[in-house]
Amino acid sequence: MWNKFDLVDFIQSCLPVDAVILAHRDSVNKPAVAVKDIDNDGILEISALYRWQDEDYIIVLKNQGDYWYTMLNTKTNGQSVTCLLRNVKQASISLYPAPVRTVKGTKWGFINNKGDFIIKPKYDNAYDFQDNGLAVVEVNRLNGLINTKGNFVVEPKYDDINQFSEGRAVVFDNQGFRVIDEKGTVITKKLYNYIGSYKNERALFSNTDDKGNTLYGFLDRQGNEVIKAKYELANDFKNGKTVVKIKDKQYELIGINGETLNTFNYNYVGILSEGLMAFQKEPEGKYGFIDEQGKVVIEPQFQNAQNFQNGRAIINTINDYIYKYGLIDRQGNVIFKPDYDNMNILGENRVAVGRAIVPDKPFMGYKYALADINGKFYTDFIFNDISDFEGGLASATDNKNTFFIDRSGTVANKLPIVSGSGSLTIIGDVIRALVDLRTTYFDKAGNIIYRENTVIPLNDQYKVIEEKYKPNKDYLVYYPQIEGIKYKTVQQAVNRRLKELSKVKYVKPDVQLEASYTGDFSVEFFKKNLLVLELNGYDFAFGAAHGMPSRIYPHIDLISGRFYELKDLFKANSSYVKVLSDIIGKMIKTDPQYSYVFPDSYKGIKPNQPFYVDASNLYIYFEPYEIAPYAAGFPTFKIPFNSIMSIINTQGEFWKSFN
Incomplete structure (x- = not known):
């Protein structure tokens, strides 16, 4: 057990050099320090209040075996300690999935905000911890749930586990869909063909009737079929209402218990969003919008129309299979004429407006400009992608880098700018970059706290080095090079062959390619003198329904440099x-x-x-x-x-x- 002086000294060692631990409110001679199980996980945490640079902070330290790490360190901002500690359980989930490339393939664990592994990399895949302190991990192609100590709450046994919503998660395997609670208990009474996430204490489900028809209904949080499967189509509830299809030319707006609020006799009625629904009177007819009472608010005049978001809806025209997009307000006034090749509403009153890189081939990609929902442009068409805005920032890419922009489209130069294509996300105290198929974590100052390793040691002699080749924004290859082979001429010959097999070849740098290609590798097997690598690729012709994957397994003798064939x-x-x-x-x-x-x-x-x-x-x-x-x-x-x-x-x- 700690004595007071050792405890204070230990906490002081974890604080900035000139920080001062505050006195307890009940005694000037007693430091504001506590040792208690704050997050109810059975392990004592250390918490303390301190002052640094004229501002008050709270720090919470958590023990993980022989290692202490910072669970929470934040300004009090006038909040009571009770209120702050109430949020510690959520703050304690400052663990982030991170991969390590090993001789047994890529393994995933969880790091803290310093980049240290708190849960060792031992999973085949891992996903973010959710607000309930649970994370989905994959082992041998099966998914389970772990807690923040790395213990399994649900053993790996499902093909997939969706994110929790309202205390429930949808799981499925080759038998069908089920719902589990946060303890992993299955609450549904039978299997379903499909179950969606819970919204408004209801989950959309589907099953097939005796005639082979797919019908939709809704489950409550106890797994009961509170609304029986009787609809041809249905959508998630929002604000206690949703639109369902009864039969051809009959849609209903229903309440949370299935009660009919209104009936619409149209060919199509879309999702209720911001009080309006897109509708189509007759097949092949134009689209307009109605309100919940069925009143036509915007007359049918568009070839297609999406849901309203932030008071705006995207509309589009179709001519010779070429789509053009525009934007309207709730009165049907056109903000952007349908002259653009793509358009996305980004939130925070911003819109990404896209033009095709190749005018008559929009499927080959777009360049986006940032605009607001009133029609004002802030940038030219300079971005390859813009994500949704959150907290005044959005992740964006151009031909060379991935970065944050603010609502004016200006690059946030004080935040990370990462070479390559992908996305940046602010998660708690860190920034995660998923760029060019690799994961990197930064602190808020832009310093790298974790990046994937590029060297895979096989043993004391041999190692596999990851090299990157990206001559064009649409051509990316990670290829292996081996070090440690005794004879350098043999090593050079092996590495030349691996480059060829990995499709490292000349690609024009500044042209728009007709297809994208990505290649990567992993160690499949290593024993004695034999190294088996997996070289995988994905060739996607723009506009195709899907790409074509490829897979090659070179079997390399690390003594002779020979590539073995099946006949050998x-x-x-x-x-x-x-x-x-x-x-x-x-x-x-x-x-x-x-x-x-x-x-x-x-x-x-x-x-x-x-x-x-x-x-x-x-x-x-x-x-x-x-x-x-x-x-x-x-x-x-x-x-x-x-x-x-x-x-x-x-x-x-x-x-x-x-x-």
């Missing part, structure tokens, strides 16, 4: 192609997990079939669309070595490199 694993004349083809064919026929494979599409493997290995298994995989739908990704078949030992060349260089 097997004995000569072993008929490995037929043996493996038969094994995979049987798996497709008998294992339900491969039911997605196209009927009669599998014809066996090729001699140079894509593959990778680990210590115990051979993995054979196929490209998207090759034998299965795009959504199936890379169909992969795991074949244990002990089932094919009779054809493996155990005296071969490949096998010996990792055995």
Whole structure:
């Protein structure tokens, strides 16, 4: 247990040099220091009031094993200590997900506002802590929930866990959708085809009736079907009301218990937003707006219309499949004529107005100008992207950097300016940059407190170095280079090959490309002399429905520099192609997990079939669309070595490199 003098000395060591701990209000001789469990997690915290540079502050220190870190350090701003400590539980969630690249792939943990790991990187993925002190983490492709001590509240068992809303989270797996509370208890009585987030103590759900029709209803916070599934379409509640579709040309505005507030006999009625709903009288007709009483407020005159936000709605025209966007007010007055190629309402009375980079190909991207909702432009068309405004700032990008702008479109030079394309977000005491596929954290002064490592040690001799190649805003590759190979000529040859396989090639820097490409890598397996890397890529032709992923696994002997092929694993004349083809064919026929494979599409493997290995298994995989739908990704078949030992060349260089 602390004695008073040791405690005060310890706190003083955590404060600025000239800070003074204040006296307790009940005794001049007693310092304003307390040791108690403020956030009800069973661990004592230390709190103290102090004065620095003529202003009063409160600091709360939290223990994590042998390490103390600052849980809260803020000006009191005239607030009572009781009020401040009441908010400590939320402030205690100053933990931020951060990745580390390792020999076992990328692992995620949580850092504090100094960049120190408080929860060690051991998860395959991790997301922000929510206000309730819970964070979603992924382990072996399954999601669970942890608390701020890193303990599982829900073990990893779901395919996905959505954000909590009103004390409830939607989870789903291959069986369907459910709702859990903050203890992880499932509160729904059955499975659903879909459940949305809770709004106004209601969650939209859908199921299929006996005729195969999808119908929508609503759950309450106890998981009861408070409004039965009977609507063809429905939306989330807002301010106790929502719009539902009963049947063709019949929509209703309903209340929180399903009571009908009004009926609208139109072809289409949109979401209720700011008291107005977009509507269309007849199919192929123009769009206007009605109010909750059904009164036409803005006559149908637009080819399409979005919801009102901040007293404004985006409208658009369509001509030869080219969309043009404009902006109107609540009276239907046109603020911006529909002359622009894109438009986004950003909040705080600001709008991003976009022009196509290539006029007749808007799908290739836009340049945005910042304007206000009254039609005033603050900048030219200079931004590649602008996020929503929050607290007077928005994240924005141009061809070179990512940065904050203020409401006049001026770059906030005192905040971080990061080379590359992405976004910046202020979260509590830190600024997170997700730029060029990498995570960096800054403090408010713009100092880096955490950045992803670019060196992956394999052992005391070998390491993999991350190199970056970005000749064009739409072409980004991270590629591996190996250090530690004994003979430099061998190392240079290996690294040249890795650059080629990673698609590091000449790309014109200042032209608009027809497609974007991103490439990255990870360590898949390392043992003895064998290094297996995964080189993945994504090629997206602008305007396409989706891009095409690619995946290559170089198997590198770190002694000889040899890149092994599938045939190198097997004995000569072993008929490995037929043996493996038969094994995979049987798996497709008998294992339900491969039911997605196209009927009669599998014809066996090729001699140079894509593959990778680990210590115990051979993995054979196929490209998207090759034998299965795009959504199936890379169909992969795991074949244990002990089932094919009779054809493996155990005296071969490949096998010996990792055995």
